[in-house]
Amino acid sequence: GAVVSQHPSWVICKSGTSVKIECRSLDFQATTMFWYRQFPKQSLMLMATSNEGSKATYEQGVEKDKFLINHASLTLSTLTVTSAHPEDSSFYICSARVGTGLHEQFFGPGTRLTVL
Amino acid sequence: AQKITQTQPGMFVQEKEAVTLDCTYDTSDQSYGLFWYKQPSSGEMIFLIYQGSYDEQNATEGRYSLNFQKARKSANLVISASQLGDSAMYFCAMREGPGSARQLTFGSGTQLTVLP
Secondary structure: OEEEEEEEEEEEEEOOOOOOEEEEEEOOOOOOOEEEOOOOOOOOOEEEEOOOOOOOOOOOOOOOEEEEEEEEEEOEEEEOOOOHHHHHOOEEEEEEEOOOOOEEEOOOOOOEEEOO | OOOOOOOEEEEEEEEEOOOOOOOEEEEOOOEEEEEEEEEEOOOEEEEEEEEEEEOEEEOOOEEOOOOEEEOOOOEEEEOOOOOOOHHHEEEEEEEEEEOOOOEEEEEEEEEEEEEE
C-alpha cells in the first residue's frame, strides 16, 4: 500500500511554544489530507480536512487559529500547534486520500506531542 | 447519536481461537463504506478490511472476515486463528456517501488481548 510519513514521531516542547508536524505522502499524490487527534485509550477524532491549495475545513470545536494547517502541495501537509499548552498534549495522526474510491486512505505513523 | 458503536471496550481470546469484535453503525445514506483498522501500541493505524454498502458478499482478507448484516446495520470483524501479535486496539470506521472529501468516523475501539 501507499506510504504516509510523519515528522517528527515525537516531540516535547515548553508551554507557549509552537510545534510543526509534517505529513508527507511518499509515493502518491494525495487529493485530500486529514488530521486526527487521539487521546490515550480513546478514539481518533477528526480535526480538519485539507485539500491542496485551499483552506482547511475544521471540525466543530477545533480552533483554526490554534491548529494551523497548510496543504502546500499534493504530497505535503503541515499542522502547526501554536502557543501549545499541556492540554494540547496528544497523539496526532495524519491521513491521506488518493483517488475517489471509498477505501484509498492511508495513515501516517502519528506524532506524540508532549507539552510541559 | 453515535454513528459507529463498539460495545466491547476489551476482549480476551485464547491463542489459535477465533474472536468476533462487534460494530454497529447508523447512517441514512445508501452508499457508504465500512472499515476495520488495527492500532498496536506503536500507534500506527493498520488497515485490515473494507466492506462497501453495495457489496453482496462479506469481505475477507486472510484471517480477517467481515460479517456484514445490512438490515441490522452491523459490521462485525471476525479474526480466525488468533495470534499473539493480534493483541491491539481495533477500530471500526465508516465513510458515508460518495466523494473523495468524505471523512472516516471512528468507533471508540476494542482492546483485544490474545492469551498464550
